[in-house]
Amino acid sequence: MSNGPVDYVAKTPVCLQIGDAATNSLRPGVCVTDIVFPNGKPIKIQKISFKNYYTAFLSLRLLRSEEEGQDGAKWVTCLRNFPLMANPHDEAGSQDYFSVSRQQGAAMTAVPREWCVGTGACLRYLMCQATTAPMLVEPDDVTSVRLILRQPSSAWLNFNIEEITIYDCVNEDTERDVPAWLSSLTPADEPLHLQGLPDPETVSSSIQQMWALTEVMQSSQTTASVGRFDVDGCYDVNLLSYT
Amino acid sequence: MEPVLVTMDEETELSFTIAQMVQRLKGTHLHSQLERQAKDCLHRPDIKLESLKDDVRNFLKVSGWERKLQNAVYRELHMPPPGSPAAPPQHTKEPLQYMRNAQASWEKRILKSLNSMCTELGVPLARKRPLPEQRELSNKWNEMGTDEPDLSKFRPVYAPKDFLEVLVSLRNPNLDCSEELSSLSHWGLIKVPLHVRDIPQVREACPELTLTSGQLGIDDHPHVPSDLFESEHVRLGRRVLGEQDSAAAQQYSRQGCPTGLRAQLWALILNSTNDPEDIMHYEQLKAGVIQHDLVVDNLIYKDVKLTASNDDYYFVFEDFLYQVLLCFSRDTTVLEHFNYNSATPPKSYIQGKAEQDEYAVIYPPNGVIPFHGFSMYVAPLCFLYNEPCRLYGVFREMYVRYFFRLHSISSHPSGIVSLCLQFERLLQSHLPQLFYHLREIGAQPLSIAFKWMVRAFSGYLSTDQLLLLWDRILGYDSLEIVAVLAAAVFAFRAENLMEVTSLASAEAVLADLSTLKVMPLIQIFVFATMI
Numbered sequence: 001m002s003n004g005p006v007d008y009v010a011k012t013p014v015c016l017q018i019g020d021a022a023t024n025s026l027r028p029g030v031c032v033t034d035i036v037f038p039n040g041k042p043i044k045i046q047k048i049s050f051k052n053y054y055t056a057f058l059s060l061r062l063l064r065s066e067e068e069g070q071d072g073a074k075w076v077t078c079l080r081n082f083p084l085m086a087n088p089h090d091e092a093g094s095q096d097y098f099s100v101s102r103q104q105g106a107a108m109t110a111v112p113r114e115w116c117v118g119t120g121a122c123l124r125y126l127m128c129q130a131t132t133a134p135m136l137v138e139p140d141d142v143t144s145v146r147l148i149l150r151q152p153s154s155a156w157l158n159f160n161i162e163e164i165t166i167y168d169c170v171n172e173d174t175e176r177d178v179p180a181w182l183s184s185l186t187p188a189d190e191p192l193h194l195q196g197l198p199d200p201e202t203v204s205s206s207i208q209q210m211w212a213l214t215e216v217m218q219s220s221q222t223t224a225s226v227g228r229f230d231v232d233g234c235y236d237v238n239l240l241s242y243t
Numbered sequence: 244m245e246p247v248l249v250t251m252d253e254e255t256e257l258s259f260t261i262a263q264m265v266q267r268l269k270g271t272h273l274h275s276q277l278e279r280q281a282k283d284c285l286h287r288p289d290i291k292l293e294s295l296k297d298d299v300r301n302f303l304k305v306s307g308w309e310r311k312l313q314n315a316v317y318r319e320l321h322m323p324p325p326g327s328p329a330a331p332p333q334h335t336k337e338p339l340q341y342m343r344n345a346q347a348s349w350e351k352r353i354l355k356s357l358n359s360m361c362t363e364l365g366v367p368l369a370r371k372r373p374l375p376e377q378r379e380l381s382n383k384w385n386e387m388g389t390d391e392p393d394l395s396k397f398r399p400v401y402a403p404k405d406f407l408e409v410l411v412s413l414r415n416p417n418l419d420c421s422e423e424l425s426s427l428s429h430w431g432l433i434k435v436p437l438h439v440r441d442i443p444q445v446r447e448a449c450p451e452l453t454l455t456s457g458q459l460g461i462d463d464h465p466h467v468p469s470d471l472f473e474s475e476h477v478r479l480g481r482r483v484l485g486e487q488d489s490a491a492a493q494q495y496s497r498q499g500c501p502t503g504l505r506a507q508l509w510a511l512i513l514n515s516t517n518d519p520e521d522i523m524h525y526e527q528l529k530a531g532v533i534q535h536d537l538v539v540d541n542l543i544y545k546d547v548k549l550t551a552s553n554d555d556y557y558f559v560f561e562d563f564l565y566q567v568l569l570c571f572s573r574d575t576t577v578l579e580h581f582n583y584n585s586a587t588p589p590k591s592y593i594q595g596k597a598e599q600d601e602y603a604v605i606y607p608p609n610g611v612i613p614f615h616g617f618s619m620y621v622a623p624l625c626f627l628y629n630e631p632c633r634l635y636g637v638f639r640e641m642y643v644r645y646f647f648r649l650h651s652i653s654s655h656p657s658g659i660v661s662l663c664l665q666f667e668r669l670l671q672s673h674l675p676q677l678f679y680h681l682r683e684i685g686a687q688p689l690s691i692a693f694k695w696m697v698r699a700f701s702g703y704l705s706t707d708q709l710l711l712l713w714d715r716i717l718g719y720d721s722l723e724i725v726a727v728l729a730a731a732v733f734a735f736r737a738e739n740l741m742e743v744t745s746l747a748s749a750e751a752v753l754a755d756l757s758t759l760k761v762m763p764l765i766q767i768f769v770f771a772t773m774i
Contacts, residue, residue, distance in 0.1 A: 027419075049329045051329075053417075054417055087438055089436060090436055090437060090438035091415070091435065091436055091437050091438065092437075092438040092654075094338075094339070095338045095339050095340060096330075096334075096338055097327045097329045097330040097334065131327050154419065155418060155419055156417050156418065156419060157417050157418070163329075165329075227524070227574075227576065228575070229573060229604065229605065229608030230535070230604070231593055231601070231602060231604060233371075234593050234594065235369050235371065235535045235604065235608075236369060236593050236594055237367060237368040237369040237591045237593055237604065237606050238361075238368060238591075238595055239361065239362070239368065239591065240354045240368065240590070240606060241589075241590050241591050241597065242351060242354060
């Protein structure tokens, strides 16, 4: 569904402060970073993933170029105050990985409650951290992304977002042409001159069966270990290694 | 049963999680048993070809195999979930960089200590036992306690107080410590701002412990008529065992397990089986003990002799402890838990062939170097199980779910760092005078309570009370109750503690916990404290 990561240029983060930056002794609690794409080409974003570093809330705004016929570009809010840290003063979520992806339709699917065994352990297991967030708008024709980071707690010295990776959509419209050499396969009209050779149909079906067996073997490979800790019966260890 | 709504993204995450779980369960004995059952049931007359899939499924449900599968899935749900695809494996072990660094340098200290001890004593870390020695050990397997090897030169690799020093020195480099009296002023020793629950949140998380709800440990007292709570609870416990439902057993355990049913209930909660396959695995471990001699074995011997053998409750189980702990050291299946443990197993090379990958091994085979007091994790379980194989299975499962968190540095809510911080915050919030007084006389509360929490109170409480506490650890799938109990003990002895004037007298007041009843203490501290 998504291509590899897209190149981008991240501008220097700008911290918003009240009053004069030089005389203000309080640390800023809001930081804004702009991301532009090279060549000015608009991107259809599939997913943005990043690693948090002590940012409490993230807002995303996208600069979308308008449709043809209209001038100018519009800023829209894609994510509003998404909480990365459950409590801005605590460590929870402070160095976690997150991703924001395009909403895949607005459909909701029902999960039978029998799956949620016992004390709701299943739901807890999955939803223990909301590490993925859906976007509020369709991120099509995006020329710039603005990340607004907020960290209201005075406990932390710095906060930002690292390892930002943006994935764009695979273009599903292009059809690849069948190469010319593929279309010139021999049509099966001419009778085959078998001279003592087995019928190709039976040969191909038995080969298919063997292939199916190997597929079953491959797919049922397990990660269970045998349990041996020695190397060929030898476990003579002198000292532990530090590396 | 009404369905739960999830979004498309969550559905993708759900299918990813399910695929991973299926992959993990595929290698287990249960998988091959289910396949065999499904194949065998095809002979039955009630299985029709037209509705083959549904009939086989129905058969598995009726014969109890679906419940076994449910229990296995439930067990997998208890393991920490795999991290998000973008996160590297060390992030799944421990998300915070500075904690990973602290754990790595702590481990390096342990390795150095073990290496220098071996060099001093001139013994290799591991060697193959000569055949006569193997035969001798095999004969003495059931009475290893009678052996009196010379352990005087061996010393424990570390003690809990060394570990406490490391935890106290943990610092987050991004934390602003410039203001002395900030709103987050904290009188305790732990200086990292982890998220811990306070009393209102503990009340919300543990509604089954409330004053109006029956508890074993309170309402099974001889003076309380048993038909008020106890007999009904025991009846319910028998039913839960009849259904063989792990999830129900866990929920049941929150109000305590009756003594007669506890062994089976804990095995059910932990999904620990005693099939021929498990017995065979245990025999394989035993063979590993007999064939190879490890220095770690001497550490275990020394630890058992110093702790469990000196304890009035546990000295009779000395032989069992060796049989369990020595086999535990050889168990490579324990290595799986390092995926979500911030610790890393120590590595070495056989025959001195350093840096050559084909000779790389993990030492000890299970990656866990025991410390002083480690055998106390096993000792209370000896009251429940009298077969070493069964005892071993339950202990191993409890270790990879809970106990490992008590001696590794991590930010997990059940990790020892969070427990220490929770204990200090609870005490400071609800007994500030006591905390201040103890701090002033140089008796930081954590310095006294740490040794209790590291062992989950094993060896400090009387056994029946300890087992009631561990019922709740299993029931709530969390070690938080240990921190709550530690604070409750201080609250109980607050009057005496306010009168002491030195660390030694404070320790004397809290030296003997064997008369305490844990459930009333916890109930009063959590539900009867004025907020």
